[in-house]
Amino acid sequence: MTKISIDEMASFCKKKGFIFQNSEIYGGMAGFFDYGPAGSEMKKNIKDYWWKYHVQDREDVVGIDGAIITHPKVWVASGHVSSFQDIMLECRKCKFQERADTFIEDKLDIAADGLKAKDLNKLVSENELVCPKCKSEFKEAQDFNLMFETQVGPKQDSESKAYLRPETAQLMFTNFKLAQEAARMKLPFGIAQMGRAFRNEISPRNFLFRCREFEQMEIEYFIHPDKVKECPYIKEVADYEIIVYSEDMQKNKKEAAKMKIKQALDKDIIKTGWHAYWLAVEHKWFVDLGVNPDNLRIRQHLSDEKSHYALDTWDLEYNFPFGWKELQGMANRTDFDLNQHIKHSDQKLTMYDQKQKKHIIPYVVAEPSLGVDRSFLVFMFDAYEHDKERGNIVLKLDSKIAPIKAAVFPLATKLEDEAREVFDLIKKEFPCKFDRSGSVGRRYARADEKGIPFCITYDFDSREDKKVTIRNRDTTKQIRVAIRDLKDILEKLLKGEKLEKFGKIIQ
Ligand code: ATP
Numbered sequence: 001m002t003k004i005s006i007d008e009m010a011s012f013c014k015k016k017g018f019i020f021q022n023s024e025i026y027g028g029m030a031g032f033f034d035y036g037p038a039g040s041e042m043k044k045n046i047k048d049y050w051w052k053y054h055v056q057d058r059e060d061v062v063g064i065d066g067a068i069i070t071h072p073k074v075w076v077a078s079g080h081v082s083s084f085q086d087i088m089l090e091c092r093k094c095k096f097q098e099r100a101d102t103f104i105e106d107k108l109d110i111a112a113d114g115l116k117a118k119d120l121n122k123l124v125s126e127n128e129l130v131c132p133k134c135k136s137e138f139k140e141a142q143d144f145n146l147m148f149e150t151q152v153g154p155k156q157d158s159e160s161k162a163y164l165r166p167e168t169a170q171l172m173f174t175n176f177k178l179a180q181e182a183a184r185m186k187l188p189f190g191i192a193q194m195g196r197a198f199r200n201e202i203s204p205r206n207f208l209f210r211c212r213e214f215e216q217m218e219i220e221y222f223i224h225p226d227k228v229k230e231c232p233y234i235k236e237v238a239d240y241e242i243i244v245y246s247e248d249m250q251k252n253k254k255e256a257a258k259m260k261i262k263q264a265l266d267k268d269i270i271k272t273g274w275h276a277y278w279l280a281v282e283h284k285w286f287v288d289l290g291v292n293p294d295n296l297r298i299r300q301h302l303s304d305e306k307s308h309y310a311l312d313t314w315d316l317e318y319n320f321p322f323g324w325k326e327l328q329g330m331a332n333r334t335d336f337d338l339n340q341h342i343k344h345s346d347q348k349l350t351m352y353d354q355k356q357k358k359h360i361i362p363y364v365v366a367e368p369s370l371g372v373d374r375s376f377l378v379f380m381f382d383a384y385e386h387d388k389e390r391g392n393i394v395l396k397l398d399s400k401i402a403p404i405k406a407a408v409f410p411l412a413t414k415l416e417d418e419a420r421e422v423f424d425l426i427k428k429e430f431p432c433k434f435d436r437s438g439s440v441g442r443r444y445a446r447a448d449e450k451g452i453p454f455c456i457t458y459d460f461d462s463r464e465d466k467k468v469t470i471r472n473r474d475t476t477k478q479i480r481v482a483i484r485d486l487k488d489i490l491e492k493l494l495k496g497e498k499l500e501k502f503g504k505i506i507q
Pocket residue numbers: 167199201208209210211212214216326327328329369370371372373374
């Protein structure tokens with residue numbers, strides 16, 4: 001991977017058709033982005049693979065697909081109406097607005113997430129922090145609720161006020177009983193959902209990292225309250241290694257350390273088997289999709305950083321060019337949310353325990369909550385490589401998420417019709433591209449930059465031997481295969497089998 005800045009990544013994404021600034025022709029709108037031809041395919045692949053790995057391949061997780069606007073009481077019960085806020089700094093003179101905690105973190109290199117307005121004000125005055133635009137003083141820091149409001153129906157009064165959901169999670173709690181009964185789920189089980197979320201971020205920045213409209217992929221995993229420590233799947237991940245950065249390491253200025261999941265549990269660094277299990281599963285999802293594990297770590301929230309509902313929270317973080325940042329949050333929410341909805345809706349969101357002969361409220365010990373757009377950014381950064389020998393960028397995306405799987409080239413214009421027949425053979429099986437313009441070298445470079453794993457060239461010999469060459473994007477190695485076998489071989493190569501297996505390497 002070649003390190004580039006977030007701005008360089010944004011312009012690369014624009015040039016190659018991955019991401020565009022939303023409404024760019026009107027000057028753009030901060031915090032909103034549109035996925036282009038390559039980006040929309042790749043985003044779909046990420047979401048499909050997430051759904052397959054977390055829902056379809058598992059017996060214990062079911063999915064839902066909830067509405068973006070939901071009853072406003074949901075957000076009262078969840079605590080979002082009263083406390084889903086960031087603290088804002090506003091310049092007295094030019095009115096420039098900044099999110100206070102991240103501004104202070106950047107300026108003073110300290111952790112400020114979770115600090116109250118009065119503490120942030122103190123830090124601003126003690127360190128004489130001023131407006132980065134006009135160097136004037138800030139007003140007193142204030143709370144700012146991040147939810148987007150809207151009106152439902154033709155009346156424009158307070159009764160019709162509603163919110164665009166700021167997270168997908170609450171719908172798993174409000175639908176908990178319906179989903180559990182309909183799918184006849186027994187504890188432990190999870191409900192998953194992916195979809196749009198909206199937050200009126202004070203200062204959206206760092207490209208896709210902090211947007212005002214984004215997508216989440218989340219699971220609420222419900223466990224019997226007496227069995228929060230017993231995870232029957234822990235053996236599957238016991239020897240899995242992760243870089244761990246605990247609260248103790250952070251407070252005592254120690255380095256993060258690589259360790260096996262079983263060590264983190266034995267040393268009581270991660271408190272419950274369930275939390276450890278889901279942290280490993282989520283970490284592995286990224287590694288299976290080609291992300292370098294050295295760029296991932298799990299970090300425990302400090303006591304004053306945790307949300308009001310959380311007993312213990314760990315973030316999966318990625319080493320972005322602007323530092324280690326949250327990619328996925330995983331809070332131990334206990335029975336907070338179900339309890340809140342029981343209180344506010346007066347409904348029985350419980351399960352009957354036959355053995356104990358009583359109703360119990362399940363616990364959520366781990367709530368893997370991942371942003372699609374932040375994941376997208378991680379895959380792009382991790383795959384981006386400037387190859388000096390080739391003189392171009394090679395986007396080493398895993399085949400599962402690469403937007404286009406193969407490109408077919410005729411070596412010369414005269415061969416176009418025959419090459420198109422080859423293209424027609426495979427285009428319905430895999431998203432493919434036909435490229436006839438420019439030199440073959442230029443076409444290889446274009447394919448490398450779009451992350452296309454394989455290029456297939458039809459040349460003059462192909463007319464005689466009915467064979468084509470397949471070139472691997474990452475190694476540039478090539479083999480020659482019979483056209484009639486192309487579809488099957490490509491399918492196997494895309495699943496990760498080695499090129500060498502299907503033919504002699506030619507230069
Ligand atoms: P942050 O501290 O960065 O604001 P958060 O802790 O508020 O994030 P969560 O509420 O835990 O985030 O949301 C879960 C996940 O949703 C995050 O880990 C992230 O991947 C994604 N996410 C949250 N806010 C945004 C945003 N504004 N833009 C893009 N993705 C986001």
